[in-house]
Amino acid sequence: MEGFVAKQVHDYQNGKISRRRLVEILTFAATTAYAGKSAGAAEQPGLNAALVNHVSYTCPDFRRAADWYSMVFNLDQVGATARDVALPFGKKGEKPYGVSADDVPLTHIICRTRSRDASAGNGPPRRKANAVIDHIAFTVADFDRERAKAQLAAVGVKNVRDGGPFSVYVDDPFGYEVQIAGLGVTAICGAEARATCSDNR
Amino acid sequence: MERFIADLVQGLDSGRIDRREFCQAVALAAAVYGAGDAAQAQVQRGFKIIGINHMSYTCPDYAKARDWYASVLNMKSEGTRDDGKRANLMFGPEPGKGGSFLVARNPSSTASGSAGVKPGAEAVIDHICYTIPNWDEARVRATLKAKGLDVTGRDGSLHVYDPFDYDVQIASAAEENAFRR
Numbered sequence: 107m108e109g110f111v112a113k114q115v116h117d118y119q120n121g122k123i124s125r126r127r128l129v130e131i132l133t134f135a136a137t138t139a140y141a142g143k144s145a146g147a148a149e150q151p152g153l154n155a156a157l158v159n160h161v162s163y164t165c166p167d168f169r170r171a172a173d174w175y176s177m178v179f180n181l182d183q184v185g186a187t188a189r190d191v192a193l194p195f196g197k198k199g200e201k202p203y204g205v206s207a208d209d210v211p212l213t214h215i216i217c218r219t220r221s222r223d224a225s226a227g228n229g230p231p232r233r234k235a236n237a238v239i240d241h242i243a244f245t246v247a248d249f250d251r252e253r254a255k256a257q258l259a260a261v262g263v264k265n266v267r268d269g270g271p272f273s274v275y276v277d278d279p280f281g282y283e284v285q286i287a288g289l290g291v292t293a294i295c296g297a298e299a300r301a302t303c304s305d306n307r
Numbered sequence: 308m309e310r311f312i313a314d315l316v317q318g319l320d321s322g323r324i325d326r327r328e329f330c331q332a333v334a335l336a337a338a339v340y341g342a343g344d345a346a347q348a349q350v351q352r353g354f355k356i357i358g359i360n361h362m363s364y365t366c367p368d369y370a371k372a373r374d375w376y377a378s379v380l381n382m383k384s385e386g387t388r389d390d391g392k393r394a395n396l397m398f399g400p401e402p403g404k405g406g407s408f409l410v411a412r413n414p415s416s417t418a419s420g421s422a423g424v425k426p427g428a429e430a431v432i433d434h435i436c437y438t439i440p441n442w443d444e445a446r447v448r449a450t451l452k453a454k455g456l457d458v459t460g461r462d463g464s465l466h467v468y469d470p471f472d473y474d475v476q477i478a479s480a481a482e483e484n485a486f487r488r
């Protein structure tokens with residue numbers, strides 16, 4: 107880099123390039139070199155998150171929560187203990203939607219009742235986080251907003267709010283906000299794609 | 308339905324309808340019956356869930372979270388959705404084909420329609436667990452260590468904290484599976 111800069115300065119001082127051109131060249135070179143370093147840092151290998159394995163949902167009465175999620179999303183309850191139960195997004199032996207790998211299991215919700223500072227893993231009590239998952243959105247098949255609202259009303263869910271044309275928000279029995287969306291709501295939908303997906307995430 | 312079919316058979320036998328008309332009528336009746344049943348079942352049985360669409364993660368500095376999740380879990384930030392207050396971090400299958408994303412956002416960027424952070428909620432998602440395919444215990448632990456993270460948990464099911472002390476679990480299919488609890 108230094109050699110390159112020296113040559114440009116030399117050319118400038120000898121009148122081969124203008125001051126403006128020198129600034130342009132050096133600016134480009136500096137930002138390109140910086141970007142290269144950033145890209146290099148980003149390429150440090152991380153772990154490849156293939157899918158959400160489970161969502162750990164903690165509330166005062168896990169059975170009540172599990173019954174609600176079972177009812178709204180047609181989920182079975184498996185592996186119940188005195189403190190928790192799992193609700194997989196499908197039947198045993200099924201693969202997650204869009205996944206072909208054999209070692210990626212169905213996503214599931216674990217509804218549980220426990221202290222909020224219960225140990226993470228086998229470590230000390232869980233730290234108090236300075237961040238929160240304030241809502242979670244589930245993708246459902248054949249989503250249609252008005253039909254979804256009718257379905258929710260039919261099972262007694264109240265306070266259903268529109269989340270743009272392609273999703274709705276509801277509160278579960280413990281006031282936790284849940285969004286229900288179609289496959290068209292994706293990470294890449296922006297203002298230019300409002301015709302095909304929700305802009306409200 | 309049974310009576311309807313019986314009437315059709317009678318019509319066929321009497322020559323009132325021909326064989327083709329008979330078949331068409333039965334097929335149509337079956338289709339209408341099936342559609343009605345399915346529609347009713349949809350209301351009664353709830354939605355057919357496909358997966359997690361996204362998780363809305365509110366923290367003091369979305370950029371710090373964005374960079375951490377990109378580095379540790381290889382999530383891809385969708386550039387066009389990074390507005391300086393939030394970023395969409397994609398992972399898993401392709402968008403629209405089962406892929407999910409984590410929305411890392413500052414407190415000021417609540418999604419319209421969403422109530423945002425609700426202090427009154429009695430429930431909390433205290434951690435998210437991500438599946439890592441092709442699990443290699445030594446490689447996974449070495450990767451986390453190289454990122455400067457303290458790891459707890461057991462083989463095949465590890466926990467780390469993100470920059471805002473949010474608990475992140477990383478697991479293999481063998482150790483974290485709803486049907487093997």
